[in-house]
Amino acid sequence: MQAYYSDHFVLPLPPGHRFPMPKYRLLRDRVQAEVPGLVLAEAVAATDDELLLAHTPHYVQSVVDGLLSAAEQREIGFPWSPAMVERARRSVGATLCAARTALAEGVSAQLAGGTHHAYAHKGSGFCVFNDVAVAARLMQAEAHRRRRPLLRVAVIDLDVHQGNGTASIFADDDSVFTLSLHGARNFPFRKEASDLDLELPDGCTDDLYLDTLDQALHMLWLSHAQALPGLVFYLAGADPHEGDRLGRLKLTHAGLAERDRRVLAACRxxxxxxxxxxxxxxxxxxxxxxxxxxxxxREAQAQWTAWQAARPVEECSG
Structure with missing residues (x-):
């Protein structure tokens, strides 16, 4: 299975900053040591034209040219620097690569991303550009250029925080279905309306979470009874884990593994x-x-293997 990374591009943060920048390199190191069947490639940077598919020209220019105000930088949570811009571009680029590969092979991943708090006109909550929104729009545009039917997209957002930026960007777009399963009392404190929002109480444990996930997936597929989506973006946040500083939920490693299995198996x-x-x-x-x-x-690789076994060789080649 192909996966993409961008952890070479690290933005400088002040001492004590709560964003876990080392996490991405640590993850890649463990993947290389423990998941040998996963093929890693460095992500390319998203271009301005690609970013403009989901973001306003003023916002893209402000980020690229270093024109963000102090208040805008505080809302994002990062100080502006050229490294911030490059890292944000690479994070989007990794999701673009993963989306194209998924369309060809069934499953792909990137080792960061999920920047779902970024709106069309602003960043927020450690999110500069919205990688999933850009990728969804670009995959739709590429399908259109190939004279294929409209590519319908679903976003299954299981980060513990609601995907408010993604919900806002696609609020009036019937071609993209947004699903968010998140902590009711967690950031963002002013939620946007996804196509499907399910809220969880503080202290939620595995059984309640998985029951709620089953309801969410049932409603997702029911809403697509006439035609399934052509692509799913799955935000597999680790922050529902019981040991998370910002999560407020109490899921175990086993519960989160089962979450991944249910989502990925349902898609396959x-x-x-x-x-x-x-x-x-x-x-x-x-x-x-x-x-x-x-x-x-690991679960993604298992599902990718099952996907390949069920598909004709010529279809797997794209």
């Missing part, structure tokens, strides 16, 4: 390609977040 059984982003993870012990992401990638 329906023949819906899925591009996976790691999204959030802020463990008190950073190794806990890395372990959750690692087991997501």
């Amino acid at each position: 059984e329906r023949g819906v390609p899925v591009a996976i982003s790691m999204a959030g993870g802020y463990g008190h012990v950073i190794a806990d977040s890395v372990a959750v992401h690692l087991q997501t990638l």
